[in-house]
Amino acid sequence: MRLLRDLFRRKRPVLPASVSWLDGPAPAEVLFLADGTNPIHRLLDDWRLPRHETRADVAARVGVSPDPIYHWDALVFREALLLPGAMQPWTASAHDRIPPQFPISRFSGLVWFEDDAHTNVRRAADFLTASLGPAPIGKHWNTLVATWRSGLAEISLIAWPSQWQSNRLPNPAEDRDRRLCSACHVRVVTGFCLSLSAQEKTWVRGFRPLRFDGEVGAARMARAGTMAPSETQLEYARNPEHLVDDRQAELGLSADGQALIVVSDQLFVIACDAVLRLEVARLTPAKGGGGSTLYARCRSEAPDMEGQSVFLAQSSNPDGLNAFARDLGVRLGCPVEVGPYYSDC
Numbered sequence: 001m002r003l004l005r006d007l008f009r010r011k012r013p014v015l016p017a018s019v020s021w022l023d024g025p026a027p028a029e030v031l032f033l034a035d036g037t038n039p040i041h042r043l044l045d046d047w048r049l050p051r052h053e054t055r056a057d058v059a060a061r062v063g064v065s066p067d068p069i070y071h072w073d074a075l076v077f078r079e080a081l082l083l084p085g086a087m088q089p090w091t092a093s094a095h096d097r098i099p100p101q102f103p104i105s106r107f108s109g110l111v112w113f114e115d116d117a118h119t120n121v122r123r124a125a126d127f128l129t130a131s132l133g134p135a136p137i138g139k140h141w142n143t144l145v146a147t148w149r150s151g152l153a154e155i156s157l158i159a160w161p162s163q164w165q166s167n168r169l170p171n172p173a174e175d176r177d178r179r180l181c182s183a184c185h186v187r188v189v190t191g192f193c194l195s196l197s198a199q200e201k202t203w204v205r206g207f208r209p210l211r212f213d214g215e216v217g218a219a220r221m222a223r224a225g226t227m228a229p230s231e232t233q234l235e236y237a238r239n240p241e242h243l244v245d246d247r248q249a250e251l252g253l254s255a256d257g258q259a260l261i262v263v264s265d266q267l268f269v270i271a272c273d274a275v276l277r278l279e280v281a282r283l284t285p286a287k288g289g290g291g292s293t294l295y296a297r298c299r300s301e302a303p304d305m306e307g308q309s310v311f312l313a314q315s316s317n318p319d320g321l322n323a324f325a326r327d328l329g330v331r332l333g334c335p336v337e338v339g340p341y342y343s344d345c
Contacts, residue, residue, distance in 0.1 A: 025140070059075060064094045075094055075104070076091050085120070088110055091108050097308075106230075118161060132155070194234065195238065213320055217262050227266075238266075264311070279309075282338070283318060284343055284344060292322075294325050
């Protein structure tokens with residue numbers, strides 16, 4: 001079956017020659033070490049970032065406190081090693097939509113050496129190059145970036161050079177600390193993602209695609225290659241070995257009708273009884289062209305009681321997904337909410 005070949009074929013994603021890496025420099029691909037160790041994981045362990053503990057255990061140990069610079073709720077890791085030029089300790093989000101039963105998979109740092117974004121990115125890149133090898137530094141829209149990737153793990157640098165900004169929005173944190181205007185943000189992604197269980201493998205093997213007039217999930221992002229799921233996606237995103245960039249984005253059900261399966265920017269496997277409801281959001285043409293999006297609202301252990309929202313499909317027609325959503329709701333045994341029209345301003 002083509003879907004399974006695409007899901008489990010061991011192939012490194014390669015972008016077509018005509019496609020740039022999201023209009024910026026391509027990530028440096030860092031090979032695994034001879035013993036099979038991910039070099040980014042080894043570096044994170046050297047920095048003493050708690051990538052193995054569950055979020056709940058870490059929060060119980062370090063507590064939730066205001067971010068030293070941004071003042072929003074955060075997990076602050078004062079025992080982790082500081083990067084050269086660090087403005088504050090490493091932090092992680094304490095957002096209430098993140099399920100607490102998984103390890104923290106994203107960490108943030110800030111470094112500053114002088115009032116020049118290019119210098120701050122270059123010096124941070126020099127430090128990482130000593131462990132991971134060089135990565136290209138370049139412009140991505142209005143930012144200066146560099147990225148190292150190994151498997152699903154990633155370390156990226158990003159700064160906003162002042163000469164590339166047309167209108168800086170008011171930022172109270174920058175008013176409190178002007179270094180932020182030229183600071184280099186260090187973003188760490190561990191690549192944590194659950195593997196398919198035996199039951200889920202059976203569901204995926206029996207995948208039956210559904211046809212509708214529209215596009216599956218974040219299909220455009222899927223064509224950029226394999227990426228780690230966000231922390232809010234961890235309950236239903238699954239690691240399907242190595243996804244390939246030329247796979248067909250598809251939405252469907254397992255052969256026994258017990259699971260909803262989405263192949264887009266991630267592989268999502270959702271037991272039907274975990275779907276609370278389907279939601280259709282509708283936009284009428286205005287400044288934008290309008291359209292509709294379909295989401296599955298699923299059970300979640302995150303403190304936010306709304307549940308996890310999984311992006312299923314999109315259509316250029318404001319009513320293009322109504323009938324499909326209602327039919328899918330019958331198959332899943334869940335209610336469907338077709339939202340009011342809003343102007344696509």
